[in-house]
Amino acid sequence: MRSLGQTLKDSRELMSLTLRQVEEATGISNAYLSQLENNKIKKPSANILYKLASIYNVELNNLLAAAGIIQESQDAKNKLFNNAALSAQQLSAEEERALLTYLKVLRQQNG
Amino acid sequence: MRSLGQTLKDSRELMSLTLRQVEEATGISNAYLSQLENNKIKKPSANILYKLASIYNVELNNLLAAAGIIQESQDAKNKLFNNAALSAQQLSAEEERALLTYLKVLRQQNG
DNA sequence: GGAAATTGCTAAATAAAACAAGCTTTTCTA
DNA sequence: TAGAAAAGCTTGTTTTATTTAGCAATTTCC
Numbered sequence: 001m002r003s004l005g006q007t008l009k010d011s012r013e014l015m016s017l018t019l020r021q022v023e024e025a026t027g028i029s030n031a032y033l034s035q036l037e038n039n040k041i042k043k044p045s046a047n048i049l050y051k052l053a054s055i056y057n058v059e060l061n062n063l064l065a066a067a068g069i070i071q072e073s074q075d076a077k078n079k080l081f082n083n084a085a086l087s088a089q090q091l092s093a094e095e096e097r098a099l100l101t102y103l104k105v106l107r108q109q110n111g
Numbered sequence: 112m113r114s115l116g117q118t119l120k121d122s123r124e125l126m127s128l129t130l131r132q133v134e135e136a137t138g139i140s141n142a143y144l145s146q147l148e149n150n151k152i153k154k155p156s157a158n159i160l161y162k163l164a165s166i167y168n169v170e171l172n173n174l175l176a177a178a179g180i181i182q183e184s185q186d187a188k189n190k191l192f193n194n195a196a197l198s199a200q201q202l203s204a205e206e207e208r209a210l211l212t213y214l215k216v217l218r219q220q221n222g
Numbered sequence: 223g224g225a226a227a228t229t230g231c232t233a234a235a236t237a238a239a240a241c242a243a244g245c246t247t248t249t250c251t252a
Numbered sequence: 253t254a255g256a257a258a259a260g261c262t263t264g265t266t267t268t269a270t271t272t273a274g275c276a277a278t279t280t281c282c
Binding site: 029031044045 | 238239240241242243
């Protein structure tokens with residue numbers, strides 16, 4: 001798996017940007033950018049990753065995957081798995097009623 | 112917009128978990144979880160957010176949005192599908208995932 | 223009722239991220 | 253080719269995240 005540093009460096013070079021140009025655009029110091037590209041930073045903030053994903057026009061998920069935080073295309077797999085999993089459940093009447101109540105709460109919270 | 116802290120607290124209470132249970136499950140100290148829920152932390156690492164999204168069965172994007180890092184996307188809400196067990200409902204992928212987890216908790220509590 | 227857990231929380235300590243200054247190397251140009 | 257300018261990088265410092273230890277308020281259990 002391509003490291004986060006390599007991914008960032010490749011992205012930057014692809015756009016022919018210097019560290020100081022990226023600093024100018026994102027507010028992230030060139031010193032820190034260098035450390036990121038050389039894998040000196042283990043757990044950057046989501047904030048930093050988002051800014052870099054934006055300027056390099058890559059998906060945030062790509063950077064999260066490169067940083068080893070999520071599995072690549074994990075979302076799709078999880079959705080399929082969960083769909084199948086819930087469909088396969090044999091629900092008692094009581095369980096189904098509980099789930100429907102819970103769903104109501106859920107939707108009330110999320111809008 | 113609901114704050115990250117409120118989002119995390121709601122999610123945890125919805126599953127009837129204590130701070131120490133979440134600590135046990137994620138490795139994140141209960142003290143830090145408390146600070147997160149009370150909005151004392153401005154820029155948590157992507158790692159932390161991912162772990163919490165996983166245990167609470169919410170989309171990482173939801174937490175990122177609550178943290179003000181990204182804009183909330185409508186995509187997840189628009190993805191609908193039919194489910195056999197709750198045939199009357201049109202569940203989003205996220206909702207079904209939440210229901211599945213809730214069902215696990217339910218069955219664990221009742222034996 | 224009261225000891226004993228259990229809960230959420232805070233302050234202090236530690237670890238790590240992120241920045242500022244400046245050094246080294248490469249690139250450009252006269 | 254020298255020397256300036258721009259490049260990436262390193263070191264040291266500041267800031268912030270994260271943990272440890274432990275308190276005060278419930279809750280549980282005898």
